[in-house]
Amino acid sequence: MAHNVTRIFAEFLADAQWQDVPDEVRHEAKRTILNFVGAALAGCRDEAMELAVRALKPFFGQPQATVIGRSERPDALSAAFLNAISANVLEFDDTHLPTVIHPAAPVAPALFAISERRPVSGQELLHAVILGVETECRIGLAISPAHYRRGWHITSTCGITSTCGVFGAAAAASRLLGLDPQRMLWAVGNAAAQSAGPIESLGSMAKSISVGNAARNGLAAALLAEQGFTGPEQPIEGTYGFARVASDEADFSAITDGLGDSWQILTNAYKPYPCGVVLFPVIDGCLELRERHMLSADRIAAVTVRGHPLLRIRTDRPDVLTGRAAKVSAQHSVAVAFIYGAAGLAQYTDQCAGDTAVLELRRKVTVEDDATIPVETAFVAVQTTDDRRFECHVTQSRGTTARPMSDAELEAKFRSLAEYGAPTLDAQRLIEAIWAIDDQHDAAKAIRMMV
């Protein structure tokens, strides 16, 4: 069986029927697109994006595809590259929790680019998103967790998003191009030849290149396969295939078991806060205490946060200087949650990281660890200046699959992201277009609303 894993999967991809996709899976795909577009709108003016556009603009081809939130109109491959960067650069994108892949960033841009080149219905687009997510997440499951140990990936998730995302983009694009199973297999092989993304890049802009390439190169892999450009017959499972390079013990059953019965997109989660995942229960706890006890910052004498040792190891950083560093600081996150009653993009800027009130409150925050506490939970205790004590225990943070963001919360997130990066855009109209995408004969109509 293991020797033809990719072929079995390619046949599934080519044969899959829209009517076999359950409603909840279809709806989750819309949520994934909504979150993706919001993240891209927020990230589209980030410095990494501006520099990438400046560096690559001289090489843009014919105007073919939308760059979400921007006015440039490059060729389809360049647009795929740029949209993946903007969706991922602020680390506010979706997360497939079992692998920590960000599924949408590589897949959706490849599909959006095709949708503006050939007639694609909203249903076809949604279906391809679902199949692309299925591909990258199943391959990710097959190589986790040995993948992690090799340096491809660690606390952040962009390593595995890049290395596996290129398969998702290639598979999804192949589906939209209507490739037969043999060409689908070649597309996966053409993707394997381009899978890359060491995690040493994290904290630098270089990580964006890997994520951008996952989308661009996945699309190119499918376009090449469409022409008959051959790939290996066993790109994943072969003796020297992707799995061997990426992992010491691959589990190929993760790729083929229950195909068409279970759906990876159902374990996709959306970040409520643009910071490290371990901080989510902490922020939830702070916001809950603030609201329940009307705790203004000036009433706080001390805050103690208690959680899994990873929380302390990764986030006990009282003195962070930049917005980027603040995203992994418990002290900063606690302070902004109490002061602003929010932990959004505006709370993780360089300006906010230097705010006097924030600096003052940060100093009152202590992080304690306790190996018996699961990583998705946390305790937050506040001592007030009038010597009262309030405590909160968050057993599941918002934005996990156990406590998912509601559609209304996702819409609110979308509006705030659009406001941040593309304030002139009609966000509400776009939200409605995305919820109704499966009724569209031409998916490109919704995509062209994103500029």
Next chain:
Amino acid sequence: MAHNVTRIFAEFLADAQWQDVPDEVRHEAKRTILNFVGAALAGCRDEAMELAVRALKPFFGQPQATVIGRSERPDALSAAFLNAISANVLEFDDTHLPTVIHPAAPVAPALFAISERRPVSGQELLHAVILGVETECRIGLAISPAHYRRGWHITSTCGITSTCGVFGAAAAASRLLGLDPQRMLWAVGNAAAQSAGPIESLGSMAKSISVGNAARNGLAAALLAEQGFTGPEQPIEGTYGFARVASDEADFSAITDGLGDSWQILTNAYKPYPCGVVLFPVIDGCLELRERHMLSADRIAAVTVRGHPLLRIRTDRPDVLTGRAAKVSAQHSVAVAFIYGAAGLAQYTDQCAGDTAVLELRRKVTVEDDATIPVETAFVAVQTTDDRRFECHVTQSRGTTARPMSDAELEAKFRSLAEYGAPTLDAQRLIEAIWAIDDQHDAAKAIRMMV
């Protein structure tokens, strides 16, 4: 020391002076370019090239750069991608013997593309070639041979050419762009984010994507760094950097020891025959016996080839059906050497693999192994129909650094490659332009002669 290997190397790259480069190194760089251009001229009409051009043409940008041997004029990034493919696709390119990297295929296309965009002198181009080769080969040395065991690379060399080549292309391009050491370091990091190329691709066209990407993405890495697009500070040596992903035991001293004193390009070798390296001494022996004893095929009753066990394991294939498979067949190579007195591109076509006379002679060839024989040597013994016996012992095959191809032999190879892929081109004029490239104020003049 190991913690700032990349910075040390980046400073070397930025500070290196042309006048410090010895004459023999400069000359070897010209030989490398000559061999590269010849290989690209031969490969420019290969099926993989035709399909890649067809798939990517709709996305080409402004006409900026030459595709060697062809009339298309795409943007610089696309040209870099395509020229790397054509130079490598026939596996007739150069080989850095200590690592089996093909140094020119990723580096030269990136530099050629820049040379048509900005004024670059022939000396600057040559110097950048030398530094790019130095970069990829030293990084290759640092991660060999553990790299090999992980599936990135094995008998063929395109895996390590891709994974390390992107560093060579990025470094060389950065040098030509005149980047400062910090941006040079970022360029190497931007390259690390794109290093890819599992060897399962071999035998399919997908391997060409990895090699093409090495050139394209290396160039993009430098162009991004030029704009200030940051990379990690320790892209190679960092805890989760390239070396950790690529190798179990990296030797970082290979990157920095003797920088500027020893030159990797001096161990670059050029293939005299477009087939597996282990077959070179066998073909040498056959050609020598044929000439010395005027052995026509009809006089041959039996041929016995004796060599290192790898020779038998890899090439004892009497029944190959295609030109591609013939490239790793001892029986085929022996047969064509005796019948045609040559083992060139024309002898490794599908047509030649089905030739009746070749099939007949193949059946008379036996491969024996002997663990005491070094891999670069071979014995060839011929039994004639009139019962005479001739033997030849080749102690060093042509095309190794111990017995390098002469300039005249390289020129002859160039002419036959040009004749094969671009018969209308004035090969002699181009040869002269390449030998005189260091006298050119504008390197692009020579490059534009390649269409």
